[in-house]
Amino acid sequence: MAYVEVFCLLVFSIFIFHLIKRPRIGLNEPPLVPYQYPIIGHTNHLHHDAENFLKECKEKYGEPFSLYVFGSVRTFAGVDSIPEVLGNSDVFDFDTGVNKTFPLTDIFKKFTDRTLSDIGRVVHEHVSAKVNVYTSRIQKEIVSGIEKFIGDCKGIC
Numbered sequence: 001m002a003y004v005e006v007f008c009l010l011v012f013s014i015f016i017f018h019l020i021k022r023p024r025i026g027l028n029e030p031p032l033v034p035y036q037y038p039i040i041g042h043t044n045h046l047h048h049d050a051e052n053f054l055k056e057c058k059e060k061y062g063e064p065f066s067l068y069v070f071g072s073v074r075t076f077a078g079v080d081s082i083p084e085v086l087g088n089s090d091v092f093d094f095d096t097g098v099n100k101t102f103p104l105t106d107i108f109k110k111f112t113d114r115t116l117s118d119i120g121r122v123v124h125e126h127v128s129a130k131v132n133v134y135t136s137r138i139q140k141e142i143v144s145g146i147e148k149f150i151g152d153c154k155g156i157c
Helices: 002-021 043-048 050-061 082-087 094-101 116-126 128-149
Strands: 065-069 072-076
Touching (some): 043 050, 043 065, 050 065, 116 128
Antiparallel strands (some): 065 072
């Protein structure tokens, strides 16, 4: 009997926690697509059939819409609404968005402290000075690419 009471208390506390922490969408934000399972949200639908699920959400809720995926609200914008999102500089910062997706500044920290002349010197030493080493290889790759994609041009010329 005690196990049933503990289980009910656990389910009730998880439900209350979900009500407190559920995602809230502001007035000027895209609509949040309703989901069936708390905490999981749309993760299962997006994992199994992402293309059809996103098309269905776009048809029902319009171009920008939000999904509850992996415990956070993610906004999906299509081709029609991307210029509007990118044009509004108060809301969107391209450098921050790219850094969240591809954390290149964390990977290449040693290059961010260098000046432009240092980077130019490194490029000159390691790329420009060794061009003659790569010239024959580049020519072979170009010729093989022409033969692969265009074909043999001896009969035409």
